[in-house]
Amino acid sequence: MENVAGTEKTPVKNELSEPQPAIHVEWLADAQDANSDEHKLGFWTALxxxxxxxxxxxxxxTAIFMDGYDTMMMGNLYGQPAFRERYGFLVKKDNYQIPAPWQIGLNNGSxxxxxxxxxxxxxxxxxxxFRKTMALGLSGSIPLIFILFFAPNLPVLEVGQILFGIPLGLFQTLPVVYAAEIAPGSLKPYLTTYVNSCWAIGHLIGAGIFRGCLPMTSQWAYRIPFAIQWIWPTILLPVLWFAPESPWWLVRRGxxxxxxxxxxxxxxxxxxALDVDKSVALMAVTxxxxxxxxSQTSYSACFKGVDLRRTVVVITIYCIQTLSGNPLRSSSTYFMEQAGFPSTQAANLTVINYALALIGGxxxxxxxxxxxxxxxxxxxxxxxxxxxxxxxxxGIPQAHSTNTSYSWAIGALLIISSFLYNATMGPLTNTLCAEIPSALLRSKSVVLARWVYTVTSIIAGVFSPYQLNPSAWNWGAKTGFFWAGACLMSFIFAFFCVPETKDRSSAEMDILFDRKLSARHFHKTTIDLTEAVIEKTDGEK
Structure with missing residues (x-):
């Protein structure tokens, strides 16, 4: 693939501000071969x-362990008696609670x-x-953990949560995009869904630590969970030094x-099995x-032309994680306590819940x-x-009965829901959101999707404590009705708007979206890459 590598015919520009908008037709033969080879590449050969x-x-x-751990940490600390006694207020004899407004602030701080x-x-x-951005986020998290570890009161803890969230935001979407860009199509869904398993692993590690610290009555019952967060950047920063950069990012940079x-x-x-020159030709043509x-690569470009549709779909897919009931699953220990379980039993079921979530992945x-x-x-x-x-x-009969069978049934259904989520829509969120955007705007599209998802999480975090807290709305398990309604709306959107991306390269997805096909027709439409690109080239002329 001499034309791709050479600089005589096409000067290579290294700045994003100087894109090369013209399609190089002379690369098409190599790109078509690479596209065909990628479709033929089986799982075991690719592996x-x-x-x-x-x-x-x-x-x-592995960096997502840290994000998954942080996501579940604060919600489950509310089920930790030592934490409630240290930072909470006495509601009745020997019963300390973190007030709902402070729960909202702490949940949403990060x-x-x-x-x-x-x-x-x-x-x-x-x-x-990718490498430098990941390293920046991990490095920035190390000093900020000290604020959480030594926080003397709720206001300082809130400040620590907000500041600690900044480095988390720097790297939490990068592993998904990196997985999509560093491997061929036959491995891409497995690596992107594995990212969701990393969240589950982080949840499971956190649940195990919280269960181990539950009998403790000293300050270490809640300080140890904070200190564990120092482990991840210590391990990952040396590893990132040797990690390769995304080849797609290098092509985008010329x-x-x-x-x-x-x-x-x-x-x-x-x-x-791989022709490197042809693979780079396919990336360059795409x-x-x-x-x-x-030709733009700004955030605003994600909302222009055909990219608007792709961005809206990706954003909604990310938000569906919240709408499908994630606020219940992320506060499982506290939720189960309000459903009637004692703290120890609630923590045990939470560990089981996260273990099954990992198996679901x-x-x-x-x-x-x-x-x-x-x-x-x-x-x-x-x-x-x-x-x-x-x-x-x-939740209706459970609220008016002392029969523990209702609590067991609610806990079992919550665990089944978590398993189902992590075996299906949860991991597929990462796969779909990595495959639907264009290669040029993939990083920014996923960031926007995660950004809006975080906003929905904040909104949900405002009223979720009121839903579950016995001193507020006290809905308990009846909260399930609220999220069922949101889940129904998500189902309707997915049925009409989420396209099939299986066995589609980035170039093929570009063409399908450019043709403005219905999402329900993506899987049965035949694409000839050369013909489509030449047609586009002639159209531009």
Whole structure:
């Protein structure tokens, strides 16, 4: 693929401010071959050839342990008697509670900081790449953990939560995009869904630590969970030093030779299943095609032309995580306590809940080759709606009865809901959101989606404590009805708007969206890459 690597015909520009909007037709033959080869590349062959890509993606995704741990930490600290006694107020004899307004502030503190970090992440990632942006976020988190660890009161704890959220926002979306860009199509869904498993692993680690600290009555019952957060950046920062940059990012920067060097380093030596020159040609043609549609790379570009539809779909898919009942699942310990369980038993069920959630993540790998992304996603939302209705229905008699069987049934349904979420729509959120945006705007689209999702989480975090807190609205398990309604709206949107992305390259997704096809027709539309690109080139002329 001489034309891609050379600089005689096409001078390579290294700045994003100087895009190359023209499609280089002479690259099309190589790009078409690479596109065909990617479709033919089976899972086991891809795993053998790209095993280094898999290892690096898994290593970078480990950073999400930290985000998953932080997501569940504060909600479950409310179920920690020592924490409530230290920071809460006496409600009745031997019963301390964190007031609902402070629960709202603490729940949303980290999310508010993440809003800042996410916007910075989109700019930093496009300018400096994945490795440097990840390292910046992890480095910034280390000193801020001291504020949480030594917080003497609720106001300081709130400040610590806000500041700590900024570095979390810097790196929390990058592993998904990195996984999508460092591996071929046959491995992409497994690596992107694994990112969701990392959240589940972070949840499980946190649940185990909270369960172990539950009998403790000293300050270490809540200080140890804060201190655990120092582990992740200490491990990951040295690893990131050796991690390869995304070849797609290098192509977007015009560094085609560097992209080829990275691809050669990521593939097993002696393998002939990959033609590096043709792979870079496909990336270059894809990026150039996208620049003919929309040459801008700013956040505002995500809302222009055909990219508007892609951005809206990605944002809504991310927000559906909240609308499908995540606020119940993220506060499972506190929720189960309000459903009638003692603190110890609630913590035990929470550990089981997160363990099954992790197993659900691996179950998603079994479903991926059997079904498309769209049917798994859409029909799991329907099943989630039914489970939430059942949880809310059981909350009615449970509120007026001392029979513990209602509490057990509610806890079981909550665990089943968590397993279903992590086996289907949860991990597929990452896969769909990595595959639907254009390669040129992928990082910023995912950042925007996560940003709006964080806003919805903040909004949910405002009224969720009131829903569950016995000193406020005291809905208990009847909260399930509220989220069932939101889940139903999500199901309707997914049915009409979420496209099938299975077995589609980035170039093919560009063409399908450019043709303004219905989401329900993506899976049965045949694409000829060369014909489509030439048609676009002629149209531009």
């Amino acid at each position: 053998r050839v790209y095993r280094k890509s898999v290892l690096w993606s898994v290593a970078v995704s 999310s508010c900081g993440q809003l800042i970090g996410l916007l910075l992440s989109g700019y930093a990632c496009d300018r400096f790449g 560094r085609l030779e560097d992209a080829k060097v990275v691809l050669r380093g990521l593939t097993a030596k002696g393998e002939v 990026v150039d095609y996208e620049r003919t549609v929309n 691996f179950a998603a790998w079994v479903l991926l080759p059997l079904f498309g992304r769209r049917p798994i996603y859409v029909w799991s939302l329907g099943a989630m709606f039914i489970l939430l209705v059942l949880i809310g229905g059981l």
